[in-house]
Amino acid sequence: MPVPPSGEAGRGARAFAELMTLPIPATAAPAATLLDFVFGEIWQRPGLSRRDRWFIALPCLAAADTEEPLREHIYAALHSGDVTIDEMREAVLHFAVYSGWPKASLFNMIVDEQWQRIHTERGEPVPPPTPLLPLTTPSDPESRLLAGEQAFRDVNCLPYVPTRDDPYSGAGILNFVFGEMWLRPGLGMKQRRLITVACVAFQDAPYPILSHVYAALKSRDVSFDEIDEAALQFGAYYGWPKASRLIDVIEEQKQRVTQEWAEEGNA
Amino acid sequence: MPVPPSGEAGRGARAFAELMTLPIPATAAPAATLLDFVFGEIWQRPGLSRRDRWFIALPCLAAADTEEPLREHIYAALHSGDVTIDEMREAVLHFAVYSGWPKASLFNMIVDEQWQRIHTERGEPVPPPTPLLPLTTPSDPESRLLAGEQAFRDVNCLPYVPTRDDPYSGAGILNFVFGEMWLRPGLGMKQRRLITVACVAFQDAPYPILSHVYAALKSRDVSFDEIDEAALQFGAYYGWPKASRLIDVIEEQKQRVTQEWAEEGNA
Amino acid sequence: MPVPPSGEAGRGARAFAELMTLPIPATAAPAATLLDFVFGEIWQRPGLSRRDRWFIALPCLAAADTEEPLREHIYAALHSGDVTIDEMREAVLHFAVYSGWPKASLFNMIVDEQWQRIHTERGEPVPPPTPLLPLTTPSDPESRLLAGEQAFRDVNCLPYVPTRDDPYSGAGILNFVFGEMWLRPGLGMKQRRLITVACVAFQDAPYPILSHVYAALKSRDVSFDEIDEAALQFGAYYGWPKASRLIDVIEEQKQRVTQEWAEEGNA
Numbered sequence: 001m002p003v004p005p006s007g008e009a010g011r012g013a014r015a016f017a018e019l020m021t022l023p024i025p026a027t028a029a030p031a032a033t034l035l036d037f038v039f040g041e042i043w044q045r046p047g048l049s050r051r052d053r054w055f056i057a058l059p060c061l062a063a064a065d066t067e068e069p070l071r072e073h074i075y076a077a078l079h080s081g082d083v084t085i086d087e088m089r090e091a092v093l094h095f096a097v098y099s100g101w102p103k104a105s106l107f108n109m110i111v112d113e114q115w116q117r118i119h120t121e122r123g124e125p126v127p128p129p130t131p132l133l134p135l136t137t138p139s140d141p142e143s144r145l146l147a148g149e150q151a152f153r154d155v156n157c158l159p160y161v162p163t164r165d166d167p168y169s170g171a172g173i174l175n176f177v178f179g180e181m182w183l184r185p186g187l188g189m190k191q192r193r194l195i196t197v198a199c200v201a202f203q204d205a206p207y208p209i210l211s212h213v214y215a216a217l218k219s220r221d222v223s224f225d226e227i228d229e230a231a232l233q234f235g236a237y238y239g240w241p242k243a244s245r246l247i248d249v250i251e252e253q254k255q256r257v258t259q260e261w262a263e264e265g266n267a
Numbered sequence: 268m269p270v271p272p273s274g275e276a277g278r279g280a281r282a283f284a285e286l287m288t289l290p291i292p293a294t295a296a297p298a299a300t301l302l303d304f305v306f307g308e309i310w311q312r313p314g315l316s317r318r319d320r321w322f323i324a325l326p327c328l329a330a331a332d333t334e335e336p337l338r339e340h341i342y343a344a345l346h347s348g349d350v351t352i353d354e355m356r357e358a359v360l361h362f363a364v365y366s367g368w369p370k371a372s373l374f375n376m377i378v379d380e381q382w383q384r385i386h387t388e389r390g391e392p393v394p395p396p397t398p399l400l401p402l403t404t405p406s407d408p409e410s411r412l413l414a415g416e417q418a419f420r421d422v423n424c425l426p427y428v429p430t431r432d433d434p435y436s437g438a439g440i441l442n443f444v445f446g447e448m449w450l451r452p453g454l455g456m457k458q459r460r461l462i463t464v465a466c467v468a469f470q471d472a473p474y475p476i477l478s479h480v481y482a483a484l485k486s487r488d489v490s491f492d493e494i495d496e497a498a499l500q501f502g503a504y505y506g507w508p509k510a511s512r513l514i515d516v517i518e519e520q521k522q523r524v525t526q527e528w529a530e531e532g533n534a
Numbered sequence: 535m536p537v538p539p540s541g542e543a544g545r546g547a548r549a550f551a552e553l554m555t556l557p558i559p560a561t562a563a564p565a566a567t568l569l570d571f572v573f574g575e576i577w578q579r580p581g582l583s584r585r586d587r588w589f590i591a592l593p594c595l596a597a598a599d600t601e602e603p604l605r606e607h608i609y610a611a612l613h614s615g616d617v618t619i620d621e622m623r624e625a626v627l628h629f630a631v632y633s634g635w636p637k638a639s640l641f642n643m644i645v646d647e648q649w650q651r652i653h654t655e656r657g658e659p660v661p662p663p664t665p666l667l668p669l670t671t672p673s674d675p676e677s678r679l680l681a682g683e684q685a686f687r688d689v690n691c692l693p694y695v696p697t698r699d700d701p702y703s704g705a706g707i708l709n710f711v712f713g714e715m716w717l718r719p720g721l722g723m724k725q726r727r728l729i730t731v732a733c734v735a736f737q738d739a740p741y742p743i744l745s746h747v748y749a750a751l752k753s754r755d756v757s758f759d760e761i762d763e764a765a766l767q768f769g770a771y772y773g774w775p776k777a778s779r780l781i782d783v784i785e786e787q788k789q790r791v792t793q794e795w796a797e798e799g800n801a
Binding site for chain 2: 601623624626627630631632633634635636637638639640641642643663664665666667668669673674675676678679697698699700701702703704705706707709710711714715718720733734737738739740741742743
Binding site for chain 3: 101173
């Protein structure tokens with residue numbers, strides 16, 4: 001967005017600039033109305049830290065594939081120090097699994113580009129990347145599947161695992177998604193939960209949205225208040241209809257988790 | 268959403284109920300914050316009529332495939348009389364073309380269901396549908412292509428047409444999209460423009476968003492003020508990133524159209 | 535992706551280069567993890583031919599509208615000879631119908647661009663396009679509707695047809711989608727099925743995903759093993775949540791089809 005010609009900037013434009021670590025943008029209506037809501041109001045709310053809000057906003061932007069806003073947000077998240085480069089790179093991988101690798105490919109390219117830009121601005125060389133190898137997960141197929149089955153139970157807070165002998169659940173879910181991806185170091189479980197909630201909310205497949213909201217709450221990685229704020233943050237980035245669905249799911253899963261905790265306390 | 272247990276409802280919840288011709292919903296945060304913004308603020312703004320706002324909201328809801336909000340909006344648009352049943356059915360077809368048939372299938376089913384519901388509530392039989400035949404467009408392939416080429420130029424405000432000898436642009440665009448669909452009676456050009464702008468904004472393919480915003484303005488079917496409000500309405504239903512892209516495109520196309528009008532005035 | 539500065543490339547990067555008929559890309563973690571999974575593992579699996587995997591990958595890429603991966607895949611599919619230009623152009627039209635014209639517009643432009651590029655590389659002129667006319671379908675409206683009704687039954691493996699007297703199902707579905715598009719020569723039914731399954735899986739409207747998975751299996755155009763692999767291919771390109779929904783639908787429809795075949799065998 002261009003720099004404003006003159007005069008006073010609205011609350012939203014000032015909040016946008018502060019968050020983005022960028023100059024205050026020019027804003028005519030209707031952009032000003034949206035900036036007031038998204039940056040002046042939603043990002044300022046308590047209940048979910050600014051750092052955690054990035055893990056909702058970034059996957060939404062990558063899914064919306066609106067390149068310029070994605071670029072500004074990645075720059076700001078890294079430049080502000082809210083998100084480290086290793087966390088950002090893991091977030092790209094996590095997003096790729098939950099939204100498909102084509103969209104993640106643009107996300108990844110812009111991370112490289114903005115990381116370079118930040119170092120160019122600082123007059124510093126880009127530090128060498130963290131080597132992929134050695135992996136921290138077992139490479140023997142049987143051991144990877146066993147690790148994947150354990151991670152599937154742990155992450156989903158469920159007592160069962162899907163069959164190995166199916167391409168989707170075996171080669172995909174157990175072998176890679178839970179046998180490798182979720183087990184990678186470099187990104188906290190809370191942040192992985194938030195990315196996953198955002199992705200299942202915009203993908204809105206009927207069951208994953210239930211199971212991942214449930215697991216985020218049941219694991220206590222995300223509190224009831226935090227997930228409410230996450231839904232609102234999501235609504236700002238992905239619109240009212242999908243946020244409305246997410247809010248309904250959150251209400252149901254809060255009740256389910258509360259009841260389970262009560263039963264477990266009585267056990 | 269359930270009926271609230273008691274007590275005072277927020278501004279957004281009351282505005283939601285008024286628009287939806289439904290009881291006031293129960294709203295806990297964060298839903299209340301969203302209702303305040305979407306229904307208490309955006310829908311109340313001048314610059315785009317309430318009737319026209321449906322033609323942005325409905326395609327966004329159909330695209331988001333969130334069944335309950337889609338149901339409530341279709342009911343309200345028909346029940347209030349803001350949108351006639353013939354307009355609604357043409358809107359489904361127009362949406363199908365710009366967003367794909369699968370999502371339009373649910374949209375169409377819910378229109379049938381809510382139209383039935385409204386008549387059941389009134390104790391009246393559902394009137395018989397308007398017959399498809401005779402079509403108002405020519406049926407001979409050469410004549411259809413000629414009509415499609417003329418409609419392509421008229422609708423897009425462009426002096427050229429794409430090649431016939433390509434399945435996408437010939438069999439699809441000229442033969443059906445412009446040779447039949449855009450020429451159907453029963454829905455005004457302004458409403459077709461608004462649906463199209465919403466669809467190209469959430470689909471966000473790089474060129475159609477430019478060409479359809481341009482044509483909406485150039486044709487004077489949608490005014491500069493109306494398209495600003497349409498962008499804001501879109502933002503409420505599809506989130507800030509895609510709205511931000513739409514707003515940037517609108518700014519560019521306003522300049523282009525303004526310059527063209529100035530040149531045409533001097534010619 | 536850039537060419538790697540030096541050193542040894544991972545399995546995924548080599549597999550990517552082999553498939554893409556392009557140089558081996560540079561890959562840092564975690565991108566390498568994705569290349570290993572998508573290109574080193576998924577694309578190498580038996581059960582669905584490499585040729586058929588394009589008809590899942592291409593619509594997913596066009597839907598994700600990530601331009602560079604779409605470009606590389608279109609180039610590779612044509613350059614390798616896995617997909618002919620006529621098949622590719624019919625795939626664009628089929629995709630346009632199931633995902634909306636705006637996204638198909640970029641797909642079509644990149645097909646033109648890459649087809650030109652391949653001929654430039656070969657020092658050959660681009661051959662002239664296949665003419666659109668004459669169409670192979672009837673042009674009289676009543677005959678088109680009759681042909682559309684028959685094709686609707688045949689393609690969907692269903693004994694009924696929707697009403698003509700509705701813009702969506704009459705002017706759209708019967709008149710064009712089944713009365714023309716599905717009946718066009720130049721692309722096999724199996725490939726049309728795979729494109730359709732990919733599109734209904736990412737659109738995830740509740741009923742089309744059921745009916746098109748059912749019909750792909752019931753028609754025996756796609757085998758049980760092939761559709762399992764198609765779901766995995768889809769998951770890699772569009773993410774786990776929507777693939778998870780597709781897998782659930784596949785399981786249900788396999789049971790339904792198996793039971794129907796058993797009953798038909800006994801009849």
